Amino acid sequence: MNFRNTLRSKAMHSASWFRLRVSALSQSRRAIIIPSLLTVVALMMTLTAVPGARAAWFAADSPDSATVTIADITDFHGHIERGTDVARAFEIARSHNPGAMIPVSAGDLVGGSPYDSASQNDEPTLRMAQAWGLHISALGNHELDRGVHDFNERIADPAHGIDWLCANARKTVKTNRLKDYVIRTVNGRRIAFIGAITDALRAVTTPSIMRDITLDEPAVGAINRVADQLSDGNESNGEADAIVVLLHADAEAATKKGVKGLNRNVDLVYAGHSHAVKSGRTAAGAPVIEAGSFGADMAVQDLTITGYGRHAHVSVNNVDLGNGAEHTSVAGVMSVTGLAAHPKQAAWLSAGAAGDTAVSQCERIVADAERAAARKGSQVVGTIAPGSYFGKVTNAESSLGMLVADAQREEILQRVPHVNGMQSSIPVVGFSNNGSLRTRNLDANGDGRITLREVDSMLALQFHTAYVTLTGKQLRAALAQQWREHDGRTVVGWLGVSSNVSYRYVMRDQSTGKHDDDRFVDIVDLTIDGQLIDDDDTVIAAGNSFLLQGGDRYTAFRLGRDYRELNVGYNQALIDYLEHHPRLESFR
Structure with missing residues (x-):
């Protein structure tokens, strides 16, 4: 409470x-x-309610309480292989409160998906959401992967049955299917759902997408604005008995205090985006819950509501699904991985607790998607040498990142004649960012044969190969941005850098406070193809379109000139590279 x-x-x-x-x-x-x-x-x-706070009293004729159950997933990212588990968990939640359960998503339902869904533009995931009965979702950044037009016209097509919510986005012709909120009347109570997206959207998507969508206000401010409207006692502008927020941002964004905090009109917050399992409280004390990612976890809460509108009293209680669902380390979040195959499910279903219509539909969707993906994805596009490994590692630059960087570099050299012609005088460097690598290992089954499925599963985002011209100084600045401050300490987010580059870094003494920039390191002894690079030298940087437009906060790339994109996906660049370099060996 x-x-x-x-x-x-x-x-x-x-x-x-x-x-x-x-x-x-x-x-x-x-x-x-x-x-x-x-x-x-x-x-x-x-009395008129104080702005920003619902009235804290009961009407004299308060009716008996009514309970509405909310079941939340977040950051599903098209992992349809776990869709039957999610369907089973939603069915159990429905059986807990028949006729009064609402399933929701806190964003990134699609995008950055495994091959079975991604190869079919996530249509299997959208069909699966219909089978679940999921009709409410916050807008996540990955819903925009294929562009704002694709989101608005295809993903948000009313035929899919989902209300997409984002209160802090301006509603234009290009985003006219976004809503600030929706209200569902369940068990005699009006439950409002307000959506919002991370304030850092610009850092996690490309400028070309940001040209078509505008965030007019901070997420918290937009949520408070709408929550106040829905709690002002004026039925003509919408009125709710309880308010649930779907925030596609880390849970910590909802726990801030003061002017950056959520007000008392918010009863419950479901967060997302960071793929974490965590909980907290708003400044006013409402629960904030983030339920992991990929359909592995689900948050289920009961809202017990007494009274109506701004006179309503709302208490929030966690629900234990039981029936094979296991507790996570965070109260209110259940692990549902493997739930569909859990031995307890057979007994639960045979007892008639729920039908398996949604589950059987999801099973058919997965089977159909797997067959379609297998036909296309089994094509072998390259080979690696026995014993070679191209995967992610922690605390160092990965061989996988370096391989992708080499592929981006070679794609520019092969497809851009004037760059190829300048190669003798202007060196070309390749880059990749860790977030663009969606699987941990290129050769997923270890057979040495790389299939289209393995490439497209790893490079699953809708980025293009691009290039930009930098000075040597700007290149050093980009490399230095791998070192950043987080929670008062220095952390490293390693870039993949092409194998023709060598450099050293020297940590700066941050205690002096005399630096004219915010770098934590100096990049020294920078060479490309064995040649020392000075600050005034010209370099061409190749990479994916997201990174070279400043994505993941590598803003130094924006300092360059003559940015260009090829009409080639960054995954295609790796496919071309594998074709030209059979039996690849690990970097030494």
């Missing part, structure tokens, strides 16, 4: 509390004389 609800509960038991509450209100209003408790109650029932 949050702070707002605690005050409401006290209203039922303490006459002195009524006096204190009116006294507190009078600090921003004219003083109120209190001749009797009945007069106080009458006054409080007619």
Whole structure:
């Protein structure tokens, strides 16, 4: 129960509390004389609510409580192989509160998906969401992977049955299917769902996408604005009995205090984006829950609501799904991995607790998608030498990142004649960012044969191969941006850099405070193809379109000139490279 609800509960038991509450209100209003408790109650029932806070009292004729169950997933990313587990968990949640359960998503339902869904433009995932009965989702950044037009016209097509929510995005012709909120009336209560997307959207998508979508206000400010509107007592502009937020941002964004904090009108927040399992509280005390990613986990909560509108009292309680679902380390989040095949499911279904319509539909969707993907994805596009390994590692540049960087470099050399002609005088460097590599190992089954499925699963985002011209100084700045501050300490996010580059880094003494920039390191002894690079030298940087437009906060790439994109996916660049370099050996 949050702070707002605690005050409401006290209203039922303490006459002195009524006096204190009116006294507190009078600090921003004219003083109120209190001749009797009945007069106080009458006054409080007619006072206009303080902006940013629902009234903290009950109507005299409060009805009995009603309970509505919310079941949330986030960052599913087209992992349809786990869709039957999610379907089973939603069915169990429905059986917990028949006719009064609402499934929701906190964003990134599609995009960055495994091959079975991605190879079919995530249509299998959208069909699966219909089978689940999921009709409400926040907008995530990966819904925009194929562009704003693709989102608005295809993903958000009403035929898919999903209301897409994003209160902090401007509604234009290009985004006219986005909504600030929706209200569902369930069990006699109006539940409002407000959506918002991370304020850092520009850092996790490309400028070409940002040209078509505008964030007009911070996510928290937009949520508070809509929550106030839905709690002002004015039925003509929407009114809710409980407010649930679907925020596609790390849970910590919802726990800030002061002017950056969510107000008392919010009863529950489901967060996402960081793929974490975590919980917290808003500044006003409402629960904040982030339920992992890829369909492995689900958050399920009961909202018990007494009263209506701004007079409603809302309490939030976690639900234990049971039936084979296991607890995670975070209260309110259940692990549903393997749930569809759990031995308890057979007994649960045979007892008639729920039908398996959604589950059987998901099984058919997965089977159909796998057959379609197998026909296309089994094509062998390259080979690697026995014992070679191209995968991700921690705390160092990975062989996988270097391989992809080499592929981006070679694609530019092969496809851009004027770059190839300048190669003798202007060196070309390749880059890749860790976030663009979606699997841990290129050769997923270890057979030495690289298939189209393995490449497209690893390079699953909708980036193009691109290039930009940098000075040597700008190149050093980009390399230096691998070292950053996080939570008061220096962390390294390694780039993949093509194998023709060598450099050293020297940590700066941050205690002196005399630097004219925010770098943590100096890049020294930088060479390309064995040649030392000076600050005034010209270099061509090749990489994916997201990274070279400043993605993942590598803003130094934006300092370059003559940015160009090829009409070639960054995955195709690796396919071409594998064709030209059979039996690849690991870097030494």
